[in-house]
Amino acid sequence: MADQSSSDYVRFINVQKSYDGESLVVKNLNLDIARGEFVTMLGPSGSGKTTCLMMLAGFETATHGEIILDGDSINDVAPHHRGIGMVFQSYALFPHMTIFENLAFPLEVRKQSKSEIETRVKKALDMVRMGAFGTRRPAQLSGGQQQRIAVARALVFEPKLVLMDEPLGALDKNLREEMQYEIKHIHNNLEVTVVYVTHDQSEALTMSNRIAVFNDGVIQQLAPPEDLYERPDNAFVAQFIGENNTLIGSVRELNGTACVVELGDGSIINALSVNVGNKGEQSTLSLRPERVTINPEAGSLPNIVDADVKELIYLGDHIRTRVDVCGHDDFIVKMPNSATHASLTPGDTVKVGWLAEDCRALDAPVDRGVT
Amino acid sequence: MAAATTSDGALTTADGIPLKASLARAERRNRNRALLLVTPLFAFILVFFLMPIFDMLTRSVDNTVVGSVLVRSVPVLSQWDDSSGELPSEAVFKAMVLDIQDGRETRTIGKVGTRMNYEKSGMTSLFRKSGRRAKQIKEAPYKEALIKLDKKWGDINTWRLLKRESDAQTLTHYLASIDMRFNDSGEVVRQPEEKQIYINLFIRTLKLSALITVLCLVLGYPISYLLATLPVRTSNLLMILVLLPFWTSLLVRTTAWIALLQKQGVINDFLVGVGLIGDDGRLAMIHNAIGTVVAMVHILLPFMVLPLYSVMKTIPPSYVRAARSMGATPWTAFWRVYVPNTVSGIGAGGILVFIIAIGYYITPALVGGVSGTLISNFIAQHISVTLNWGLAAALGSVLLALVLALYILYDKIVGIDNMKMG
Numbered sequence: 001m002a003d004q005s006s007s008d009y010v011r012f013i014n015v016q017k018s019y020d021g022e023s024l025v026v027k028n029l030n031l032d033i034a035r036g037e038f039v040t041m042l043g044p045s046g047s048g049k050t051t052c053l054m055m056l057a058g059f060e061t062a063t064h065g066e067i068i069l070d071g072d073s074i075n076d077v078a079p080h081h082r083g084i085g086m087v088f089q090s091y092a093l094f095p096h097m098t099i100f101e102n103l104a105f106p107l108e109v110r111k112q113s114k115s116e117i118e119t120r121v122k123k124a125l126d127m128v129r130m131g132a133f134g135t136r137r138p139a140q141l142s143g144g145q146q147q148r149i150a151v152a153r154a155l156v157f158e159p160k161l162v163l164m165d166e167p168l169g170a171l172d173k174n175l176r177e178e179m180q181y182e183i184k185h186i187h188n189n190l191e192v193t194v195v196y197v198t199h200d201q202s203e204a205l206t207m208s209n210r211i212a213v214f215n216d217g218v219i220q221q222l223a224p225p226e227d228l229y230e231r232p233d234n235a236f237v238a239q240f241i242g243e244n245n246t247l248i249g250s251v252r253e254l255n256g257t258a259c260v261v262e263l264g265d266g267s268i269i270n271a272l273s274v275n276v277g278n279k280g281e282q283s284t285l286s287l288r289p290e291r292v293t294i295n296p297e298a299g300s301l302p303n304i305v306d307a308d309v310k311e312l313i314y315l316g317d318h319i320r321t322r323v324d325v326c327g328h329d330d331f332i333v334k335m336p337n338s339a340t341h342a343s344l345t346p347g348d349t350v351k352v353g354w355l356a357e358d359c360r361a362l363d364a365p366v367d368r369g370v371t
Numbered sequence: 372m373a374a375a376t377t378s379d380g381a382l383t384t385a386d387g388i389p390l391k392a393s394l395a396r397a398e399r400r401n402r403n404r405a406l407l408l409v410t411p412l413f414a415f416i417l418v419f420f421l422m423p424i425f426d427m428l429t430r431s432v433d434n435t436v437v438g439s440v441l442v443r444s445v446p447v448l449s450q451w452d453d454s455s456g457e458l459p460s461e462a463v464f465k466a467m468v469l470d471i472q473d474g475r476e477t478r479t480i481g482k483v484g485t486r487m488n489y490e491k492s493g494m495t496s497l498f499r500k501s502g503r504r505a506k507q508i509k510e511a512p513y514k515e516a517l518i519k520l521d522k523k524w525g526d527i528n529t530w531r532l533l534k535r536e537s538d539a540q541t542l543t544h545y546l547a548s549i550d551m552r553f554n555d556s557g558e559v560v561r562q563p564e565e566k567q568i569y570i571n572l573f574i575r576t577l578k579l580s581a582l583i584t585v586l587c588l589v590l591g592y593p594i595s596y597l598l599a600t601l602p603v604r605t606s607n608l609l610m611i612l613v614l615l616p617f618w619t620s621l622l623v624r625t626t627a628w629i630a631l632l633q634k635q636g637v638i639n640d641f642l643v644g645v646g647l648i649g650d651d652g653r654l655a656m657i658h659n660a661i662g663t664v665v666a667m668v669h670i671l672l673p674f675m676v677l678p679l680y681s682v683m684k685t686i687p688p689s690y691v692r693a694a695r696s697m698g699a700t701p702w703t704a705f706w707r708v709y710v711p712n713t714v715s716g717i718g719a720g721g722i723l724v725f726i727i728a729i730g731y732y733i734t735p736a737l738v739g740g741v742s743g744t745l746i747s748n749f750i751a752q753h754i755s756v757t758l759n760w761g762l763a764a765a766l767g768s769v770l771l772a773l774v775l776a777l778y779i780l781y782d783k784i785v786g787i788d789n790m791k792m793g
Contacts, residue, residue, distance in 0.1 A: 059692055079695040080704075092693035096711040105707075106697030157697065 682716030
């Protein structure tokens with residue numbers, strides 16, 4: 001199949017995957033990844049994201065459809081001919097080899113000269129600031145150090161495409177954040193294309209150019225991080241990415257991009273119509289906790305409702321306030337810890353309000369698909 | 372921290388007891404309980420394993436029978452100079468006659484004859500005959516009387532042999548087990564050609580055991596790999612098939628092989644039936660080395676599969692995948708990444724199979740014929756047929772030393788720490 005758009009380096013075209021012939025793990029996947037892009041596949045476990053990565057690496061075969069790498073179909077190309085670097089969740093460093101030998105392995109199988117191997121391994125080790133560790137064995141390194149070596153090994157033979165399968169999953173939080181920046185910097189410096197798989201949304205938001213949110217074998221939304229957070233297309237994405245307040249009701253009026261939704265208790269909410277059906281159908285309203293104002297001036301916001309304060313959680317920079325709004329008692333408001341913030345106590349009744357544009361009317365409610 | 376120190380700088384607890392003493396006291400209870408739990412096993416091993424081995428080692432050099440029967444002759448004989456070229460003195464002959472007479476009464480003289488017969492044939496009859504007739508000798512000169520009774524008593528080599536073998540310990544059995552002997556003048560020489568059997572037998576035992584080990588590895592490696600990579604349901608079924616030999620009686624299995632492999636057996640019938648071989652060209656596949664190898668590989672295969680399987684189970688599939696993604700062909704990935712990680716299993720399985728094979732007895736006895744018998748069959752024969760327990764013990768000790776030497780060699784090359792049994 002000929003390359004249609006020169007910027008698309010990796011293309012999934014109508015890819016399907018089934019393991020048992022009865023159910024599809026990946027349902028009709030279409031995804032184009034540009035050269036030099038950092039694309040993250042994000043989703044709960046069992047959503048098909050790792051299967052997609054394995055098909056790209058060549059360890060799983062697509063049941064249907066085509067995978068294109070740099071203009072050529074790679075469906076029938078063996079993994080070792082694809083020239084794709086890969087970082088595994090468990091690092092997969094070879095325990096019987098030293099760090100140097102681990103990094104030299106991809107160069108040796110490419111029959112490079114001793115001196116060439118020497119210089120390139122050294123360069124790769126320096127890149128991840130592990131230059132002094134060449135003679136150690138993987139078991140003698142900490143998790144973070146092993147992680148760095150795994151990244152260096154995937155890059156040492158200068159692949160154009162690197163796949164990472166939850167590479168930071170086994171690290172503690174601080175180290176994970178440090179490594180996120182490090183991987184991001186390496187990506188920027190080397191201009192390599194990265195496909196990254198994770199179930200950690202903050203990791204995805206931090207590192208990616210674009211994020212493909214997977215659920216149930218389907219890409220729910222493919223968008224840059226800020227779009228995904230600010231403008232989720234459907235209820236699953238809204239709930240999966242970031243913290244989210246959900247109000248459920250039925251559509252009363254549809255008016256171009258605006259709509260009116262009536263909630264279960266009869267409250268009327270003005271919202272932005274994003275992904276709703278016809279009048280009378282169910283809709284999920286999505287509203288970020290930081291976009292809610294407490295005790296707004298009357299008439300300053302299109303939506304102002306009563307709220308009963310249920311719980312206050314002090315988190316330092318902000319105070320999470322759980323309130324009961326329109327019959328939903330899991331409504332969260334983030335109050336910045338500023339000098340002027342309202343002082344509330346549980347049991348108070350206050351007003352809360354928000355803009356119609358911040359309240360996105362999405363498709364009918366779904367279960368949060370975490371298995 | 373509230374750690375205190377004494378004047379010499381050692382750490383103490385808060386109330387001044389040295390930290391080491393306090394720690395030892397705290398750990399003692401646990402240690403004692405642990406010791407108590409292993410006591411039954413320790414006692415078992417001591418009584419049924421260590422003591423028999425010790426007994427075997429003593430038996431292989433034990434030679435008290437001569438000294439305990441020939442109580443009078445042995446002390447006086449030791450003063451005789453066997454290089455003088457002359458027969459012992461009259462006193463020795465007298466002591467010998469009295470010993471033989473006593474030995475006849477207590478029926479122990481035959482033992483000496485049997486013992487001496489291991490060294491030189493004809494000695495049993497010499498002592499039996501002398502025992503029968505010695506009571507006729509009542510007075511001096513004992514020398515002439517005894518020589519008259521049997522002229523072997525006039526042969527200086529008979530006395531040399533008696534003197535050499537009158538010590539409480541002897542090396543004869545060990546020499547015999549490596550095809551050596553003392554000649555008449557007491558020098559260590561090789562056995563005559565037709566009596567050299569044990570060295571060849573040891574070499575054959577080692578060769579066949581090595582062959583069996585290699586075959587088990589070649590056959591067991593793919594099975595283990597399959598077991599370790601298949602889904603649990605399928606691999607459990609396969610594991611049952613692998614373990615099936617364990618659940619069938621050894622005799623049944625071995626006879627099954629006889630039924631299959633013998634000249635009129637299933638395989639030969641089949642080959643003749645399809646015309647691959649003529650009826651007169653039936654293959655000899657049993658009662659020879661082939662039979663031993665085939666039957667023993669079958670029996671020992673699980674001992675190779677189980678350690679290999681348990682090691683392979685721990686190797687994540689991502690190792691080979693990582694190697695493949697870095698450009699290694701399937702073969703390179705297997706050979707340079709997968710196999711090195713199974714070395715501990717290969718070592719454990721190999722050493723297990725080899726050590727069991729080297730001492731295996733029943734299968735070679737049943738299907739080994741002449742060319743397929745191993746050293747253990749000869750040990751068994753010396754224990755139950757020729758009753759030369761000293762030689763059996765010496766052969767057993769040499770086998771033990773051989774196994775230990777190989778074990779040490781293995782430790783030097785692979786390292787015993789790298790061995791994983793499961």
